[in-house]
Every structure is written in structure tokens, then in C-alpha cells.
Amino acid sequence: MIRIENVSLAFGKTNILKEISVSIPKGGITALIGPNGAGKSSLLGLAARLLPLQAGDISVDNLSVSSTSGKVLAKKIAILRQDNHVGSRLTVRELVGFGRFPHSHGHLTENDHRIIDESLRLFGLTEMSERLLDTLSGGQRQRALVAMAYCQDTDYLLLDEPLNNLDMYFASELMKSLRNIADTRAKTIVIVLHDINYAGSFADRIIAMKDGQVVADGKPADIMTETALGGIYGFNIPVISVGGQPIALPFRR
Amino acid sequence: MIDRRLVFLGALALACMVAFMTIGLRGNLGFVLSLRAIKLIALIEVGIAIAVSTVVFQTVTANRILTPSIMGIDALYLFAQILLVFLLGGLAYTSLDAKLKFGVEVVALMALSLGLILPMLRTRLDMGFLLLVGVVIGVLFRSLHSLIARVIDPNDFAVAQASSYANFNDINSELLTVASLLTLAALVFVWHARHVLDVVALGRDTAIGLGINWTRTQVACLLLVASLVAVSTALVGPVAFLGLLFVALAERIVTTRRHSILIPAVALVAIIVLVGGQTLFQHLLGNSSTLGVVVEFAGGVVFLILLWRGSRK
Ligand SMILES: Nc1ncnc2c1ncn2[C@@H]1O[C@H](COP(=O)(O)OP(=O)(O)OP(=O)(O)O)[C@@H](O)[C@H]1O
Ligand SMILES: [Mg+2]
Numbered sequence: 187m188i189r190i191e192n193v194s195l196a197f198g199k200t201n202i203l204k205e206i207s208v209s210i211p212k213g214g215i216t217a218l219i220g221p222n223g224a225g226k227s228s229l230l231g232l233a234a235r236l237l238p239l240q241a242g243d244i245s246v247d248n249l250s251v252s253s254t255s256g257k258v259l260a261k262k263i264a265i266l267r268q269d270n271h272v273g274s275r276l277t278v279r280e281l282v283g284f285g286r287f288p289h290s291h292g293h294l295t296e297n298d299h300r301i302i303d304e305s306l307r308l309f310g311l312t313e314m315s316e317r318l319l320d321t322l323s324g325g326q327r328q329r330a331l332v333a334m335a336y337c338q339d340t341d342y343l344l345l346d347e348p349l350n351n352l353d354m355y356f357a358s359e360l361m362k363s364l365r366n367i368a369d370t371r372a373k374t375i376v377i378v379l380h381d382i383n384y385a386g387s388f389a390d391r392i393i394a395m396k397d398g399q400v401v402a403d404g405k406p407a408d409i410m411t412e413t414a415l416g417g418i419y420g421f422n423i424p425v426i427s428v429g430g431q432p433i434a435l436p437f438r439r
Numbered sequence: 440m441i442d443r444r445l446v447f448l449g450a451l452a453l454a455c456m457v458a459f460m461t462i463g464l465r466g467n468l469g470f471v472l473s474l475r476a477i478k479l480i481a482l483i484e485v486g487i488a489i490a491v492s493t494v495v496f497q498t499v500t501a502n503r504i505l506t507p508s509i510m511g512i513d514a515l516y517l518f519a520q521i522l523l524v525f526l527l528g529g530l531a532y533t534s535l536d537a538k539l540k541f542g543v544e545v546v547a548l549m550a551l552s553l554g555l556i557l558p559m560l561r562t563r564l565d566m567g568f569l570l571l572v573g574v575v576i577g578v579l580f581r582s583l584h585s586l587i588a589r590v591i592d593p594n595d596f597a598v599a600q601a602s603s604y605a606n607f608n609d610i611n612s613e614l615l616t617v618a619s620l621l622t623l624a625a626l627v628f629v630w631h632a633r634h635v636l637d638v639v640a641l642g643r644d645t646a647i648g649l650g651i652n653w654t655r656t657q658v659a660c661l662l663l664v665a666s667l668v669a670v671s672t673a674l675v676g677p678v679a680f681l682g683l684l685f686v687a688l689a690e691r692i693v694t695t696r697r698h699s700i701l702i703p704a705v706a707l708v709a710i711i712v713l714v715g716g717q718t719l720f721q722h723l724l725g726n727s728s729t730l731g732v733v734v735e736f737a738g739g740v741v742f743l744i745l746l747w748r749g750s751r752k
Contacts, residue, residue, distance in 0.1 A: 267644050287638055
């Protein structure tokens, strides 16, 4: 369980996160949604100890992120950041292989290679595994980064806008893979999404943030309504039902 | 399996060493050979110190253009040195044990570079700004150096003045043993940390995500760089672009940034350039003092090319 208690964050005088308390139990996919600047990335950054905690506490399976060693946490929780600048002189396989670092510290074993191969396959990278990262398209690189986080084989996986740059096919493939991973391997996935229809279709729970606070939290069916979405995003978003599944249509001109 | 290109570099380095020891032997063989051996060890060691410190520095600053000397770390070393002369007085300074002096200078340099460079790394300045800061640090501490040089007694000055440019001909061999030990220790440490350095090269956030203690690693790397710069500056004086030349050549040859390959490659390249170059200039062209100038010039050209390429990306 990821337990976030009274977490506040300020940069200078601006309060980015205001007394956030929320728990994410083990298992399932939790989607984090909300407008730009709501504080989603900041919250994930704190949970993955990329930002130092200023107030409150965050723990993962009762390990406080501020006092537990990085080595231990790296086997518990993996994060994909929203913007990544990784060196270009790496092949896809090398990059994905770095996900094994917390386990094998650079000396890859048979088992590591097996997991690397599996991650490559899972994210459709097998064919391009020997290519250099800077020869890939934006979406291919994004998939390699997700594969690397997956390869870390942690119980908790934090993904900040993994659908960035992905085409429709790979976006839905990625969401299906994540669903599969969550269901069959008991992984806990927290994923920041801007396309709320993906959140509505694939997540078990949606947490909405706005201005540094949690403004809505519930099952997709509760959040995917005109009133709830209107409250979160501040404009009218019609929701229709297709085959029993709510679909938001923010396309009115 | 050892990389084929590393084997090639190793063979070439060995050939350079043999050539350095054997070409144009004359006079008392035992004496000449022992003289040459000392110089060979010094060249190898300086090369390795410059090369490895540059690789580690580039990795930890996430930058291919910076070197410790471009960031002014060797100017800091010279400053620490003259400060010691200033505080102790020339007579006391010269009567101090050379190794003790060196030890104090190394520690002073470590403290200075932690105090100055670490805060800059932590605020994550961009490359252009770092470069500028490096130039400023260099100029500032060189000026402070000459200021103190003017203030102190002329006799004291003569003590400190010894080295203000790289000279591969007149190597300070008094410190050879202690410097060798320091370089060896650094090499063992870097080799041990080669996989960690690969992860560090991925950037702060990714490295932390993979379990690296970022601050501790940064501090350790900077201390390592400071001690290696102290070694090379103490032995041959300040260099500017030499490290850049070594790393650029090595990267060209092994086409990877993986430290398990890059570090041996860059060390071998350094040996080839310095020992091979010194053989050429000293034994074949009979002009032993020009190596420093020539390799620095080549390094400067590499620097300009890298800058030019970087600015067009
Ligand atoms: N280093 C920083 N210094 C100052 N302000 C910052 C910093 N990082 C983020 N902020 C501010 O904090 C707020 C929250 O940022 P955050 O990146 O968490 O938002 P987000 O919900 O992830 O938005 P997006 O959907 O655009 O990714 C924003 O208003 C942003 O401008
Ligand atoms: Mg964000």
C-alpha cells in the first residue's frame, strides 16, 4: 500500500500540494487525472523520492520514502517520469537492461536476460532491441522507457503520462499490457493520464487532482459523469454511454 | 570476452612503451633505462589521471564538453598550493616533506572543489552556464594566484612558481610514489563503480529511481576527480584540453559510453598519446619539450569541434 499522509509541497511561496492524504492499496490500476499544473507529477515525484518531502509522510508497504535507503526502495517502486533525457548512445536493450540494476548491479544474470526479453516483447520492442535510442521515434523511445520501468520488476509502478507520443494502436496495447500485468502479477500501477477515456476504460480507480488537492476519488463510473468532470476540468464535457461504458466527448465546438 | 578494440589499443600502448624504453639507447644502459622507466611511469600515471578524471567528471556533470580543467579545478589546485606558501612562508614550505605538502594540497583541493562545484551541480545549471562559470573560476583563481604571488616575498614566489603550464619533460618525480598510489586507488574505485557510473550517466531522476544515492555518488565522484587532478597537476602542471582529447578519441574508437569499456579505452588512449608522443618528440625529433604544446593544441581543436557540433544540434 502506498500511504500518503498530509503531504504538502511549496516551491518558494507557491503551494503546489496542499495537505494531500490518500492511500492506494495493493493491486489494481489507479489513474491520476487533472488539469495541467494540478500537481500530479509533483506527487509522483515525492512518492518516488525524486523530490525531498517537505511536510507529511509517504510510505510504500510501510517503508517511509524519506528514511528508507534508495537501494531497498528501488526494488519496491519504479517510476517513469513525464520528461526523460536519457543518453543517446545506448541501445534499446541496454536501456531496458538498466531496469535490472537494483537487482543485479550491472552484472546481468540469465534470469535478468529472460526478464529483459520479456519486457521487450511485451512492449513491442523485440525487433528494434539493438537500435540506438536516438534513431527511434518519440513513441518508440517512450515504449522503451516504459519497458525499462517494467523491467525493474517492482510491486509498485508509477507512470507519468506513459501514453505521450504513442499512436492509437500502441496506446491501447500499452493499456492492455498494464491491465494484464496488474491482473496476473498483482502489480500496483499508478498512472497519470490526460485521456480520461483510457482512465475510464482501464483503471479500477480514478483520483482527480486540481490546484494541489484531491478533488474527486472513486470508481470510474463515479468520475466519468458530466458533473464530476465539469468540476475537475472547469468546462462542460458531455458523457455518453457506448455499450454500457461511459465515454467523455470534450469535442463540442 | 574482452573487446577487440581494447586488445588493439592495449597492443598499441604496449608498443609505445617498448619504443619509449628502447629507441636511441646510448651511454650507461642501466642508468638511462632507470631514468626512462621513471619517466614512463610518470607519463602513464599522468595520462590515466587526466583521462579517468575527465570521464568521471563528464559523467557526473552529464556533459561531454566539460573537463575538470575547463571548470578551473587545476587553477584551484595551484591556488591551494600558493596559499600554502603564503600561509607558511617559503622557507617553511620548502622544508616541509613533499608528500605531506602534497597531502595537504589534495585535501585543500577536495574541499575547494566540493565547496564550489557541488552547489553548481545541484542547481542543475545548463552547459553554457557551467562553461562560463568554469572560465570565471579559472580566471579568478589564476588572478588570485598571481595576486598572492606579487604579495609574497620574491624568494617564496620562486618556490611556488615552478609550474604554471604543462610540461611533460620535467616531471616532478619526487611525488611519484605517493601519486602512483593515489592514482591506483582511484582506478580501483572507478573500476568498482563502473556500473554505478553507467547509471549515473542516465541522469539524476533515473539514477535515483534505480536506487543510486545521488548526493553521495556526486560527492564521491567530485572527490575522486579532485584527487586525480591534484596528481596530474602536481606532476606536470595544469593542462587544459588534454582530457577532452583522450575521451573524444577513445569514444570514437570504442563507440560506447559504457564505463567498463570506456575507462580502459581512455586510459590506453592516454598512454598511447603521451608515451607515443614523447617517444616521437624526445627520441626521434630530439625536441623533448614540445609534446605538451602539441597535444594541448590538438585537444583545443577537439574542444572547438565538440562545441561547434553541440551548438548545431
Ligand atoms: N521546480 C519547480 N519550481 C517551481 N514551480 C514548479 C516546479 N515544478 C513544478 N512547479 C509548479 O508546480 C505545479 C504542479 O506541477 P506538476 O508538474 O506537478 O503538474 P502536473 O499536474 O503534473 O501537470 P501536467 O499535467 O502539465 O504534467 C505547476 O504549477 C508548476 O508550475
Ligand atoms: Mg505532469
